[in-house]
Amino acid sequence: MKVIVIGAGIVGLLTACRLKQQGADVVVLEKGWMGQESSWAGAGILFPIHPWLYPDDYSALVHASLSLYPALQRELTSETGWDIQRIQNGLLIPCFEDDNTHHQQAALAWSEKFKWQVEQLNPSQALAIEPNLSSKLNQALRWPDVCQVRNPKLLKAVFAYLNKLGVEVVENSEVGSLCEDNTGSVTGVVTVHGKRFDSDAVLLAAGSWSHELAEQSGFSLPVRPVKGQIILLKTEPGTLKHIIKHDDAYFVPRQDGRILVGASMEDVGFERGNTVSILHQLLGATLKLVPGLEHAEIEQQWMGFRPGSPDGMPFLGPVAAKAGLWVATGHYRNGVALAPITANVMADWIMGHKPSLDMAAFSPERKLIESSLVGYPNL
Numbered sequence: 001m002k003v004i005v006i007g008a009g010i011v012g013l014l015t016a017c018r019l020k021q022q023g024a025d026v027v028v029l030e031k032g033w034m035g036q037e038s039s040w041a042g043a044g045i046l047f048p049i050h051p052w053l054y055p056d057d058y059s060a061l062v063h064a065s066l067s068l069y070p071a072l073q074r075e076l077t078s079e080t081g082w083d084i085q086r087i088q089n090g091l092l093i094p095c096f097e098d099d100n101t102h103h104q105q106a107a108l109a110w111s112e113k114f115k116w117q118v119e120q121l122n123p124s125q126a127l128a129i130e131p132n133l134s135s136k137l138n139q140a141l142r143w144p145d146v147c148q149v150r151n152p153k154l155l156k157a158v159f160a161y162l163n164k165l166g167v168e169v170v171e172n173s174e175v176g177s178l179c180e181d182n183t184g185s186v187t188g189v190v191t192v193h194g195k196r197f198d199s200d201a202v203l204l205a206a207g208s209w210s211h212e213l214a215e216q217s218g219f220s221l222p223v224r225p226v227k228g229q230i231i232l233l234k235t236e237p238g239t240l241k242h243i244i245k246h247d248d249a250y251f252v253p254r255q256d257g258r259i260l261v262g263a264s265m266e267d268v269g270f271e272r273g274n275t276v277s278i279l280h281q282l283l284g285a286t287l288k289l290v291p292g293l294e295h296a297e298i299e300q301q302w303m304g305f306r307p308g309s310p311d312g313m314p315f316l317g318p319v320a321a322k323a324g325l326w327v328a329t330g331h332y333r334n335g336v337a338l339a340p341i342t343a344n345v346m347a348d349w350i351m352g353h354k355p356s357l358d359m360a361a362f363s364p365e366r367k368l369i370e371s372s373l374v375g376y377p378n379l
């Protein structure tokens with residue numbers, strides 16, 4: 001079975017890896033350099049943002065994915081020597097007087113339903129473990145089991161693994177169109193440089209850019225870029241112990257003391273770069289929520305394009321009208337968390353094995369409810 005994977009983000013790379021392990025002959029085509037877009041830019045939080053706003057099928061998919069991470073981490077370390085820095089430092093949501101208490105109640109109910117341990121802390125308990133937080137909080141919710149991963153290291157590890165497995169990742173090789181035979185089945189791709197690659201299956205994993213190729217091929221895939229800007233602070237290790245999440249901003253402390261402050265949710269197309277107004281907002285939220293970071297050094301800032309879908313859920317599976325074409329995209333805010341299950345399910349499916357999970361809710365042809373098409377939700 002020959003498979004072409006379009007896109008060398010975490011979704012395409014990890015799926016290529018699983019396909020190869022199942023015996024497929026895989027080539028990954030990447031328009032730029034591997035792992036330089038959303039998968040590199042993300043914060044690496046291994047927990048969905050606001051999971052209580054999603055349907056239960058989504059929470060089940062996330063759980064299945066997160067449960068694969070410990071074994072994936074061991075596999076990558078033993079096969080490549082890379083440490084992906086998956087660490088369990090917990091997630092803490094500080095709650096202030098003017099915050100929406102509906103969210104807090106929904107978070108508690110969701111955690112009970114999906115068996116995530118959660119603690120309610122009073123202000124002195126919260127400040128005892130996170131003294132740099134604002135003392136104006138009136139309570140905090142803490143999920144001790146939440147983990148994070150360091151995205152660039154994860155990508156390098158998977159890339160090294162692909163090299164070891166003998167999978168070719170062809171960079172600077174943008175796919176310009178899909179090839180079809182006279183029955184409408186997809187039989188390969190052609191790059192913008194005119195090079196043709198024939199295959200039995202094509203997996204569209206082109207993140208925010210997936211829409212164009214789908215459209216060209218005559219089916220609708222409403223994925224669009226949702227820009228996120230991030231600021232990197234340089235602090236001493238231990239300045240923050242937990243991932244801190246609030247509606248205004250989140251803070252992800254890395255092992256070496258660096259702290260990511262993220263992230264905007266912007267519907268501005270593919271407009272690159274950091275902007276004064278968003279950096280101002282993120283820094284304002286930092287002073288309000290974690291005033292102990294007032295003197296932290298700003299080391300860097302960047303941005304990325306989340307592959308947004310109208311209901312916040314990925315599109316995973318075959319395209320019924322185009323035999324040979326498969327889709328794995330639209331992971332929006334949670335593609336790093338969802339990569340392990342995406343890779344396993346898609347590799348099984350393409351290789352002819354029915355996925356063990358019910359995937360109907362993620363079908364590329366699912367009916368999107370009218371209201372979810374209005375805007376890309378701040379889920």
Ligand SMILES: Cc1cc2nc3c(=O)[nH]c(=O)nc-3n(C[C@H](O)[C@H](O)[C@H](O)COP(=O)(O)OP(=O)(O)OC[C@H]3O[C@@H](n4cnc5c(N)ncnc54)[C@H](O)[C@@H]3O)c2cc1C
Pocket residue numbers: 006007008009010011012029030031032033034035036037038039040041042043044045046047173174175176205206207208209210213227228229230262263303304305306307328329330331332333334335336337338
């Ligand atoms: C600021 C920010 C914070 C985030 N935080 C988190 C988080 O904490 N946790 C989490 O789980 N997720 C997070 N995400 C979301 C996550 O990063 C994405 O959902 C995930 O990376 C999507 O992976 P992907 O492989 O589909 O897309 P990408 O990483 O964007 O990869 C797609 C690849 O396809 C290539 N491509 C596009 N078109 C073509 C073509 N025609 N031919 C060949 N190649 C092509 C692109 O160049 C790109 O390399 C965040 C994202 C951002 C931007």
